[in-house]
Amino acid sequence: MATNQYVPHAAGYVDNEGPKIVSSRFVHEDAFLLERSLATGGYEGLKKALTMAPIEVHDTVRDAVLLGRGGAGFPAGIKWGFCPPGKWPMYLVVNGDESEPGTYKDRLLMEMDPHQLIEGCLIACYALGLSQCFLYVRGEMALAQERIAHALNEAYEANLVGKNILGTDFSVDVVLHWGAGAYIVGEETALIESLEGERGMPRLKPPFFPAAIGLYGQPTIVNNVETLANLPWIIVNGADEYKKYGSETSPGTRLFAVSGHVKRPGVYEAEQGVTTFRDLIYGDNFCQGMKGDDELKMFIPGGASAPWFFPEQVDLPLEARPVGAAGSMLGSGAIVIMDESTDAVKACLRVVRFFARESCGKCTPCREGTTWEETLLRRIYDGHGRPGDLEMLLDIADNISPGPYPGAAWEAEGIEAIPFPPKQTTICPLGPSSVAPITSALRRFRHEFEAKIPQRTSIPVSAS
Amino acid sequence: MARFTPENLELAHEIISRYPRKKSAVIPMLHLAQEQDGYVTNDAMAHIAELAEVTAAEVIGTCTFYEMFKTHPVGKYVINVCTNISCQLNGGEELLEHLEESLEIRSGGTTSDGMFTIEDYECIAACTEAPCLQVNYRYFHRISNDEVDEVIADIRTGKLADTIPEHGVLQRVRQTIPAAKLAGVAPPEEVVDAPAWMVRNEPILAARAAAKAAEEAAAKAAEGNAD
Numbered sequence: 001m002a003t004n005q006y007v008p009h010a011a012g013y014v015d016n017e018g019p020k021i022v023s024s025r026f027v028h029e030d031a032f033l034l035e036r037s038l039a040t041g042g043y044e045g046l047k048k049a050l051t052m053a054p055i056e057v058h059d060t061v062r063d064a065v066l067l068g069r070g071g072a073g074f075p076a077g078i079k080w081g082f083c084p085p086g087k088w089p090m091y092l093v094v095n096g097d098e099s100e101p102g103t104y105k106d107r108l109l110m111e112m113d114p115h116q117l118i119e120g121c122l123i124a125c126y127a128l129g130l131s132q133c134f135l136y137v138r139g140e141m142a143l144a145q146e147r148i149a150h151a152l153n154e155a156y157e158a159n160l161v162g163k164n165i166l167g168t169d170f171s172v173d174v175v176l177h178w179g180a181g182a183y184i185v186g187e188e189t190a191l192i193e194s195l196e197g198e199r200g201m202p203r204l205k206p207p208f209f210p211a212a213i214g215l216y217g218q219p220t221i222v223n224n225v226e227t228l229a230n231l232p233w234i235i236v237n238g239a240d241e242y243k244k245y246g247s248e249t250s251p252g253t254r255l256f257a258v259s260g261h262v263k264r265p266g267v268y269e270a271e272q273g274v275t276t277f278r279d280l281i282y283g284d285n286f287c288q289g290m291k292g293d294d295e296l297k298m299f300i301p302g303g304a305s306a307p308w309f310f311p312e313q314v315d316l317p318l319e320a321r322p323v324g325a326a327g328s329m330l331g332s333g334a335i336v337i338m339d340e341s342t343d344a345v346k347a348c349l350r351v352v353r354f355f356a357r358e359s360c361g362k363c364t365p366c367r368e369g370t371t372w373e374e375t376l377l378r379r380i381y382d383g384h385g386r387p388g389d390l391e392m393l394l395d396i397a398d399n400i401s402p403g404p405y406p407g408a409a410w411e412a413e414g415i416e417a418i419p420f421p422p423k424q425t426t427i428c429p430l431g432p433s434s435v436a437p438i439t440s441a442l443r444r445f446r447h448e449f450e451a452k453i454p455q456r457t458s459i460p461v462s463a464s
Numbered sequence: 465m466a467r468f469t470p471e472n473l474e475l476a477h478e479i480i481s482r483y484p485r486k487k488s489a490v491i492p493m494l495h496l497a498q499e500q501d502g503y504v505t506n507d508a509m510a511h512i513a514e515l516a517e518v519t520a521a522e523v524i525g526t527c528t529f530y531e532m533f534k535t536h537p538v539g540k541y542v543i544n545v546c547t548n549i550s551c552q553l554n555g556g557e558e559l560l561e562h563l564e565e566s567l568e569i570r571s572g573g574t575t576s577d578g579m580f581t582i583e584d585y586e587c588i589a590a591c592t593e594a595p596c597l598q599v600n601y602r603y604f605h606r607i608s609n610d611e612v613d614e615v616i617a618d619i620r621t622g623k624l625a626d627t628i629p630e631h632g633v634l635q636r637v638r639q640t641i642p643a644a645k646l647a648g649v650a651p652p653e654e655v656v657d658a659p660a661w662m663v664r665n666e667p668i669l670a671a672r673a674a675a676k677a678a679e680e681a682a683a684k685a686a687e688g689n690a691d
Binding site: 011012053054055056086088089098099100101102103104106107126129130131132138139140141142143145146147148149150152153156157159161162163168169170171172173175176177178179180181182183194195196197198199200216217218257258259260261265266267300304334336338342346347350351354357358360 | 488495588645
């Protein structure tokens with residue numbers, strides 16, 4: 001099949017006239033074809049990398065301080081360095097299981113410019129001596145899978161992937177793998193389990209991170225789609241050029257998906273650290289303000305797992321460190337804006353329900369806890385809440401993720417901030433993530449919860 | 465019928481050949497089984513177990529973990545309506561309700577003619593295009609209640625047959641690796657040496673080691689002088 005243009009083009013990307021590192025080819029409707037990719041500088045990064053020694057490529061990525069775009073924000077170059085030397089084979093697993101509520105960037109990158117991603121994978125494999133690359137695409141993204149399959153077929157045909165790439169001694173296979181619908185598989189050890197054909201349940205770590213013991217017990221690098229999509233640009237232009245964008249600690253640009261109550265929701269490529277949430281929400285190049293010019297009530301700064309922010313935090317820059325210091329995270333660059341009309345209890349219930357549904361069931365505090373959180377929130381929302389439900393909710397939250405919560409006792413002691421990243425009694429952060437919306441909503445909108453809980457009234461006893 | 469047809473068996477062998485361990489091919493093979501029969505049958509799981517050289521119980525274990533695998537027949541068209549936070553803010557729940565009313569089924573159910581199944585789905589990564597839904601994993605962005613009715617009508621009349629394949633068919637373009645171009649797939653225990661191109665590192669590593677040794681020697685000498 002020459003083209004596969006039978007499905008409408010991935011929508012959502014909005015050109016904001018800023019620097020373009022990963023979205024440079026999004027203007028072309030046919031950027032998923034090899035022909036267009038090669039005509040617009042595709043695979044130049046790979047060609048340049050092949051003239052360098054692998055370790056020089058690794059050094060360039062480390063110098064560029066390319067932060068992981070999956071959620072944790074760990075520098076990719078440093079993560080690459082965790083592989084034990086001399087243990088072969090090593091594998092690359094690309095995390096394209098984008099399913100964090102609010103997140104919409106990896107699907108765009110996979111559907112619109114799969115060759116850029118493949119090139120990034122090849123550069124990573126070359127730099128680290130990885131034997132095979134598995135591109136794990138979320139099961140529900142049929143078009144992304146087709147576009148990547150098509151792109152890989154073209155790339156194999158053009159000798160850009162496979163044996164003796166471009167006539168050099170560099171040989172690597174890139175295999176398209178696809179999931180079957182499970183949010184938890186986005187966690188890197190669960191992703192590896194799933195790739196091994198198992199139920200996607202996270203592995204206990206530490207002691208062994210995937211970089212030491214991963215796929216088939218071998219050192220494995222797990223990188224996000226957007227992280228790898230940055231590599232071709234970095235190799236072509238160099239680390240110094242990359243660091244000209246963004247701030248010192250978070251260089252470069254990121255794709256931010258802004259959704260919810262805004263005038264122009266969309267996926268924007270914005271410089272990290274320089275742009276603020278206010279720019280993103282109210283900027284003319286970005287979302288152009290709130291829908292119906294309503295007041296901002298709260299927003300989620302980094303996907304459903306992140307604690308909520310409120311209007312006073314709107315001037316924070318889009319950078320991992322200040323957002324972390326303010327008690328939340330930039331996560332996967334998913335920003336959900338909610339206006340005054342939003343019911344905090346309803347929003348909280350919906351996010352918690354998501355975690356209850358997606359809990360894999362491995363750890364008891366999460367499996368039982370998230371279900372109870374949903375049950376309690378559901379009955380509060382339905383008007384059947386009981387006195388003490390809010391305390392019970394916080395108690396369950398405390399079981400999953402111990403810490404000071406906005407109960408009366410804690411506030412009396414002057415403890416304001418919720419510790420973030422959270423402490424956890426579970427293997428992976430899914431359970432603690434379900435706590436984030438509860439604590440955020442209760443801290444700020446406790447009165448809304450209380451208003452929904454019917455008050456007990458004493459039954460009058462007649463004297464006669 | 466429920467085991468793989470000869471053509472699909474060939475495809476299954478091709479999929480298996482791409483992985484260092486056969487079990488890794490279980491999920492792609494389950495998709496293949498679903499593509500063949502519309503859902504994953506017990507016989508297909510038994511066949512996959514034979515091919516992957518694992519027990520049938522392991523295949524069932526994997527299969528039942530994932531939401532996309534249906535172990536019972538479902539509608540020809542599975543409609544996933546996203547009701548997660550971004551879609552909820554923009555009317556995803558109302559969309560689901562409308563669909564439930566117009567198809568006269570609740571989410572999770574299938575219409576009596578076996579055409580449609582509705583699912584109340586989690587985030588499908590189209591948050592800026594809310595409310596959105598998928599029909600057999602093909603996206604419909606910013607869709608209104610009237611447009612949903614239109615889509616349903618078009619599916620019934622077969623107008624969208626080219627756009628939306630029947631349930632189970634996920635990829636209509638498959639990855640095929642020509643044998644001559646394959647770099648080589650081997651179980652991890654059979655690979656002991658570093659890949660060929662890593663020797664390119666050696667001159668640089670040697671130079672760096674020499675520079676470091678020289679630096680240390682210089683530091684030592686400086687220390688000696690200081691004493």
